[in-house]
Amino acid sequence: MTEMTRRTFLAASSGSLVIAAFGSRGTAAPADRPWYATMRRCGQLNLNERDPLTLDVASWIDYWSSLKLDALLLNGGGIVAFYPTDVPYHHRSEFLGSRDLFGELASATKARGMRLVARMDCNYAYEDALKAHPEWFERNRDGSPRPHNESTWLYKTCMFGPYFTAQMAAIYREINKRYPVDGFFTNGWPSTGDLTVCYCENCQKVYGAIGGAPPERVDASDAGYRKYYDAYMNRVLDVWAGWQKVVTEARADSVYVGNLGGGIRTVKNVKRLGETAHWFNADHQGRAGDTAIWDCAQQGRVAQSVMKGRTITNVTGAYSNSRPTWRHVTKAPAETTMWLAQTAASGMVPWFHWLGGAPEDTRWKEVGREFFTWLANNEPHFRNTRSIADIAVLYPQRTIAFYRSSGAGAWRGVERAQTADYLQGLYYALLEGRFAFDFVHEDDLRSETLQRYRALLIPNAAYLSDDHCRQIREYVAGGGSLLATFETSRYSEWGDARSDFGLGDVFGVTATGAAIGPLGNSYMRISAPHVTLKDFNGTALVPGPENRVPVRARSTASGRAAPQAPLTVVPNYPAFPPEMVFPRTPRTDEPAAIFQENGRSRLAYFAGDIDRTSWRSGSTDLSLLIQSTVRWLRGDAQPLVAVDGDGVVELFAWETEPGYALHLLNYTNPNMTRGFFRRFYPIGPQKAAFTVARGKKIAAVRALRAARALSFTQDGDVVRFEAPAVNDYEVIALT
């Protein structure tokens, strides 16, 4: 924390109503690794207010200890104190009696050699606090407080007020003084979702400073929203850094961890959160509705893009957190296992979570114990040092958060999930093509980050700053290959339209108008042969994207002549009635895709949203087109990781402390995109070729789920082996 923010924080902590003056904030973690950096298993029992009446501490600690946990999260306080607190308006559990439940749990946890993290909740408080400290609470426009929608006797606290700086700090200090805790976690805050707009006196001061109250919904076209977004992020980071400071007053190796998550659908800037967080916890406990199974792995990739090997946990709900949700029954075991497996495969630490100290359903216990015991038995192979991937996918956070457009294209982003569909379509094609890839955050496009990747893939990053564009241009100039789609770089980072693409010189195109669509029954015509189109024997047409930017080819940044377009646009024509279904303009010169080669660098620009259209339509042709394009971009050299076999798998490859690990997640399942996994459908053997560091000699290859050694060959730096049939998940360790 800088001197400025520390002073402001202390001023606020002493009860003043000063709103933090926003400054830069400290980011450096200690040089030697803190305890949570080596944590690999984590669990949480989430107590309810009534639990002090009946909680059997010994049997619970026995259970968690049987999972070989490094750290256990247990309720300290916040909404409800589970110990006899002396902090005014810190509500003691009304069932606490003479018990010090947190104290009992703390002693028992530490006696079994587990780290203890106090689980806190900073988001609600009781009516007596509301009466005594009206300035602690969020307000509606009419000044009324905001009760919880179900537990209506609780009121929402405001992050901009002294509840966060003074009251929570006082509670942390009291717990730190009385109990041997190793860290603090706050439920529900800050999250990566939408900003809250509140009208309390503290927020009015913030609005005064930025020139008025912001809109209540995400609207990056509004100048007030833009200012509020920055003010909001600054406050979150000031509070986070302030709490980190408070919890380390008594113990230098303690840690504060906030609650993040959101998978690929984030509004708050995760790059900035990652700079302040010592530990990134993703509260991404499960899926519902039509969410694809790989939602958890995506969470891992987003978090890795900003934490870069530092501590990340992901919560797995052992209860049935579907929609509707059931807090007190067990989720389908196969689903839980696959969620834990994705957490581990993507380099996060699993955090297994149950609610309530007196469960009437205990089926979840063995699901967690089985996975965690296996994890513990193979722990060294989950100590990753870096990922092995030759492809980078740009995580287009601003586009996902803010992408909207006015006029004819206004449908885009109306349903917010749609802004993630470009990434989702590319992602599914990469799974089908079995590529090893990493996410890179759009705010981390430095050459140090990008130089190790052969290609950068950009799924419609419509909102990019001039600086983002400059970094991408430099990557290409340095020999990097690039895929970009649709409106990539068409707008500034806040969504102001540019007169042309920010990267038009790189793509080799000029926009000739606004985006066209959504329109079905349009096509891409194969107008000239190209290696990416060799799988399309027997057809002159490929499905057209639902939306496209009309473009013409232009000379490129390097001064080369306008590139050729092997795919050209066949504009939409009626799909009904059948008598009317014939092309009115069967041939045009309008490029649907531009491919260029410039030394080592290969470039592919698609004028349409082929990624999003592929996802929404399920078109196999569009997925194949993306896959063949990525293969062409990567070049002819041996991929770092290649896995051939049947099934839909996601793969992660890591350099580990003992060697290397190849993770295979088996998604081949009728419930891959809807409903919980009921069971697994094993896939047959997988032939793998894995590139190790030059000169590295591999002595053993072992399948950790199957628990057996594999035969292998090594030819130079390429190790070849056949992974056995994969039931749910397999990890092949190369040492």
Ligand SMILES: [Zn+2]
């Ligand atoms: Zn407020």
